[in-house]
Amino acid sequence: MLPKRFNANIANLNMRKIEHIGIAVSDLEESNALFARLLGKKHFKTEVVDGEKVATSFFQVGETKVELLQATDESSPIAKYLARKSEGVHHIAFDVEDILAEVERLKGEGFEILNETPKLGADNKLVVFLHPRSTNGVLIELCQEI
Numbered sequence: 001m002l003p004k005r006f007n008a009n010i011a012n013l014n015m016r017k018i019e020h021i022g023i024a025v026s027d028l029e030e031s032n033a034l035f036a037r038l039l040g041k042k043h044f045k046t047e048v049v050d051g052e053k054v055a056t057s058f059f060q061v062g063e064t065k066v067e068l069l070q071a072t073d074e075s076s077p078i079a080k081y082l083a084r085k086s087e088g089v090h091h092i093a094f095d096v097e098d099i100l101a102e103v104e105r106l107k108g109e110g111f112e113i114l115n116e117t118p119k120l121g122a123d124n125k126l127v128v129f130l131h132p133r134s135t136n137g138v139l140i141e142l143c144q145e146i
């Protein structure tokens with residue numbers, strides 16, 4: 001069996017960096033303008049992800065991104081979130097090397113996986129979500145580049 005310290009190093013290879021921070025907004029255009037003023041640069045891309053019923057825009061900030069999310073339908077997770085709470089940080093997404101291996105590891109650690117089969121996310125990624133009730137109230141997304 002590998003010593004604990006060595007196992008931790010392997011795990012770090014999988015969860016490599018914060019890929020993006022997802023922010024729920026009610027008006028994407030207004031928020032694009034607001035974040036452009038805040039960050040001093042324009043978003044580099046917008047994309048509609050039908051599977052999640054969201055319209056997104058991305059800002060590059062160093063090696064991570066800010067992802068703004070507006071609901072495209074009232075059944076969208078973003079619409080539900082805005083109905084319960086207010087605009088703000090909705091999720092944190094981690095870049096992983098091997099999403100299926102990471103799902104297995106996190107399941108073994110007792111985390112609640114919302115979709116064991118990765119879904120198509122924005123910006124050419126496969127994504128998996130962890131339920132916030134198993135992660136101290138923070139919705140976690142795993143992303144693997146396709």
Ligand SMILES: CC[C@@H](C(=O)O)C(=O)SCCNC(=O)CCNC(=O)[C@H](O)C(C)(C)COP(=O)(O)OP(=O)(O)OC[C@H]1O[C@@H](n2cnc3c(N)ncnc32)[C@H](O)[C@@H]1OP(=O)(O)O
Pocket residue numbers: 022049052054056067069077078080081084090091093114120121122123125127129131132137138139141
């Ligand atoms: C653009 C595509 C993709 C990408 O490539 O980046 C995305 O980011 S898509 C982002 C939108 N998609 C998702 O969020 C998918 C995963 N989310 C879900 O499956 C659901 O939203 C959920 C997390 C399971 C919650 O759904 P549901 O149970 O229907 O919602 P409720 O409103 O009933 O809330 C239950 C419970 O959970 C708390 N909650 C909900 N959302 C969040 C959140 N984002 N962060 C923290 N907590 C959240 C909510 O407050 C309730 O808590 P209690 O009141 O304590 O029960």
Ligand SMILES: [Co+2]
Pocket residue numbers: 020022067091093141
């Ligand atoms: Co996201």
